Amino acid sequence: MKKKRYSLLLLLLCSTIVGMAQQHTTEATLGAVLEQKKNTANAAADQKINFKSIVTDLIGGRYYQAMLKNGIANQKGGELQIKSTIYGLIRLFDSTRSEQHYFNKLRWARNIQIGSGTTFGNDNQLTSAKLSLTVAIINKREYNAKPGQPNVFELHGLSPDDSAGLKSFVKLNQDLVDKRIEVLVNAAPDDAARKAVMDKFQKIFDTFNSNADFSVFKDLLSQNEMEQLNSSWKKLTEKYDSIQRMLSGGALLTFTSDGNYNGKQWEKLDNKLEFLIGLGSKKDSVRNYDFYAGAYTHFNQDTLNKQSSLNRQEYSTKVGINKVVWKDKADGSSILEAFGGAEYAYIGRGLYAGEKNNAFKLDVNLSIRIAKNLYLPFQVKYNPDSGKFEGYLDLKFDVVNIFR
Amino acid sequence: MAKVNVDVKLELGSNYQVVIGIGGNVLHFKESGRQTVDLDPKVYVATIAGFQDPNTESTVAVTFKQGSKVLNSITIEDPKFIKKLFVTVEP
Numbered sequence: 001m002k003k004k005r006y007s008l009l010l011l012l013l014c015s016t017i018v019g020m021a022q023q024h025t026t027e028a029t030l031g032a033v034l035e036q037k038k039n040t041a042n043a044a045a046d047q048k049i050n051f052k053s054i055v056t057d058l059i060g061g062r063y064y065q066a067m068l069k070n071g072i073a074n075q076k077g078g079e080l081q082i083k084s085t086i087y088g089l090i091r092l093f094d095s096t097r098s099e100q101h102y103f104n105k106l107r108w109a110r111n112i113q114i115g116s117g118t119t120f121g122n123d124n125q126l127t128s129a130k131l132s133l134t135v136a137i138i139n140k141r142e143y144n145a146k147p148g149q150p151n152v153f154e155l156h157g158l159s160p161d162d163s164a165g166l167k168s169f170v171k172l173n174q175d176l177v178d179k180r181i182e183v184l185v186n187a188a189p190d191d192a193a194r195k196a197v198m199d200k201f202q203k204i205f206d207t208f209n210s211n212a213d214f215s216v217f218k219d220l221l222s223q224n225e226m227e228q229l230n231s232s233w234k235k236l237t238e239k240y241d242s243i244q245r246m247l248s249g250g251a252l253l254t255f256t257s258d259g260n261y262n263g264k265q266w267e268k269l270d271n272k273l274e275f276l277i278g279l280g281s282k283k284d285s286v287r288n289y290d291f292y293a294g295a296y297t298h299f300n301q302d303t304l305n306k307q308s309s310l311n312r313q314e315y316s317t318k319v320g321i322n323k324v325v326w327k328d329k330a331d332g333s334s335i336l337e338a339f340g341g342a343e344y345a346y347i348g349r350g351l352y353a354g355e356k357n358n359a360f361k362l363d364v365n366l367s368i369r370i371a372k373n374l375y376l377p378f379q380v381k382y383n384p385d386s387g388k389f390e391g392y393l394d395l396k397f398d399v400v401n402i403f404r
Numbered sequence: 405m406a407k408v409n410v411d412v413k414l415e416l417g418s419n420y421q422v423v424i425g426i427g428g429n430v431l432h433f434k435e436s437g438r439q440t441v442d443l444d445p446k447v448y449v450a451t452i453a454g455f456q457d458p459n460t461e462s463t464v465a466v467t468f469k470q471g472s473k474v475l476n477s478i479t480i481e482d483p484k485f486i487k488k489l490f491v492t493v494e495p
Contacts, residue, residue: 167432170425170451178425178449178488185447185490198447198490209487233453237484244458244483 066092083115083132111136115258132258140250169232176229180220249278249290265301272296279321290322292341312350318343320363337367337375359383361390405442406470406493412436413465414457422454422464426491445495452478453486470494 067073072084072092084092087109117130181201188194208216214229221229252275259269272294279289298314320341324334346358365379381390412433414420422433427448429441452466467477468491475491 166421166423166453167430170423170430170453173451173453173486173488174425174428174430178451181449182447194447201449202490205488205490209489212486233486240455240458240484247458 079117079119079128081115081117081130084113085110086112086114107142110142111139128260128262130258130260132256134254134256136252136254138251138253141247141252142250143247166236169236172229172232176225177214177217177220245278252276266299267301269299270296276322290324292318292320292322292339294318313348314345315348316343316345318363335369339363339365339367339377343381356385359385406445406495407440408443408475408491408493409438409440409469411438411465411467411469413467415462415464420454420457420464422452422466424450424452424466426450426468443493445493448491448493449488450476450491451486451488452480455485456480456483458483 067082068075072082072088074081074083087106090106090109113132113134115130115132117128119128185194185197185201188197204216208214212233214221214226214233218226254274254276255272256274257269257271260267273296274292274294276290276292279291295317296315298316300312300314318341320339322337322339324336325338326336327334341363342361343363344358344360347355348357351357361381361383363379363381365377367375367377370376382388383390408426410424410426410431412422412424414422414433414436420434424431424433426441427443431439431441433439433454450468454464456462456464462481464480464485465477466480468475470493473494475493476489478487478489480487
């Protein structure tokens with residue numbers, strides 16, 4: 001049953017894709033559901049079948065609610081949006097296996113993201129659709145240990161069996177801090193006194209648990225002991241930070257395709273191939289650089305010429321360096337990024353009057369995070385041919401974090 | 405002596421390192437699971453230190469149980485962490 005529902009969801013996503021090229025296929029898919037509806041007793045209600053009832057029939061109400069809850073599906077006005085990695089969908093549709101099982105087995109599924117936004121008219125016909133597919137072809141920003149193999153920490157010398165490892169550190173904690181507190185608590189003459197001592201240390205724990213600074217235990221520790229504990233933790237976390245940095249700077253090659261279909265023809269069809277790799281020194285733990293190269297095709301409907309679909313066709317390439325200027329120290333996500341580079345564009349079809357069919361531009365942009373994985377870039381381009389600056393404002397989705 | 409179960413749930417990932425110290429025992433977890441320690445009835449301070457899988461934004465949940473009774477528990481979201489908490493073992 002789960003396989004059937006999962007297949008039906010994929011069928012819905014695929015049907016919207018196929019539907020633009022072969023609309024009769026979509027009509028057949030949705031028609032089967034509608035036919036089933038028409039066999040029900042209330043014929044009058046059939047006239048009010050909307051996109052939501054179609055989708056809930058296809059997916060099943062419980063899964064539809066789960067998709068809304070997990071953010072995979074989003075209902076806005078008359079449009080149903082679905083965006084998820086294949087991994088996210090598999091997890092949603094099969095809860096019989098542990099997440100750990102899936103995480104280890106389905107790396108490929110985390111590297112493919114699909115999205116769709118569909119709107120149906122009152123006559124249940126597809127009126128518009130947005131589709132997207134992103135595939136991480138190379139993703140060196142993730143390391144998965146197979147059973148029996150060393151994990152990423154052990155590979156980089158952060159083994160718990162190492163004398164400087166976590167086991168030794170925890171043992172040191174037990175000997176220097178924990179046992180001394182236990183003696184004080186357990187020596188209390190009665191429950192009230194014990195509670196008072198525990199309350200006092202609980203407050204200290206609350207501080208320590210948020211800042212990992214052993215100076216809060218200054219009444220229990222000598223200066224040397226305090227420094228030993230702090231320096232041991234610092235040494236361990238430095239190794240962890242370097243592993244994180246190594247992963248976050250790994251090569252990432254993605255292919256993205258997205259398009260808008262409206263009024264029985266395509267309005268936009270974009271493809272892009274993007275490559276990203278980290279640069280910078282090992283000490284650059286908070287602010288890192290990325291080399292970026294991208295190649296794009298951008299086909300869109302000329303708003304002044306509605307006669308044929310996708311009648312303006314542009315090809316471009318961009319190369320540059322991206323720098324994270326400001327990073328959230330709590331979760332490591334970037335808040336402000338700067339990009340400097342150059343781009344070349346060639347218009348193959350649909351030139352505007354007076355427009356040149358190729359352009360080389362210098363490109364600088366600042367991107368500010370306005371929501372998780374969503375950035376607002378302020379873009380300034382300089383055209384050496386015309387000597388003019390051009391300004392752009394757009395939204396950008398962070399593909400790097402999707403595949404992390 | 406009482407048997408205390410230490411349950412660790414690591415969400416999503418294969419690169420965890422979690423070490424828990426309690427009553428002189430040092431327990432190591434690389435994946436979700438349970439380990440049992442024998443402890444005398446009294447108050448202990450447990451230290452939980454480790455690292456989450458750097459690939460993921462996830463959580464580590466640690467629960468100390470005596471039979472079906474939860475003695476204490478903590479949910480950790482920090483990628484690198486050291487935490488301390490009281491665990492009171494009953495007779």
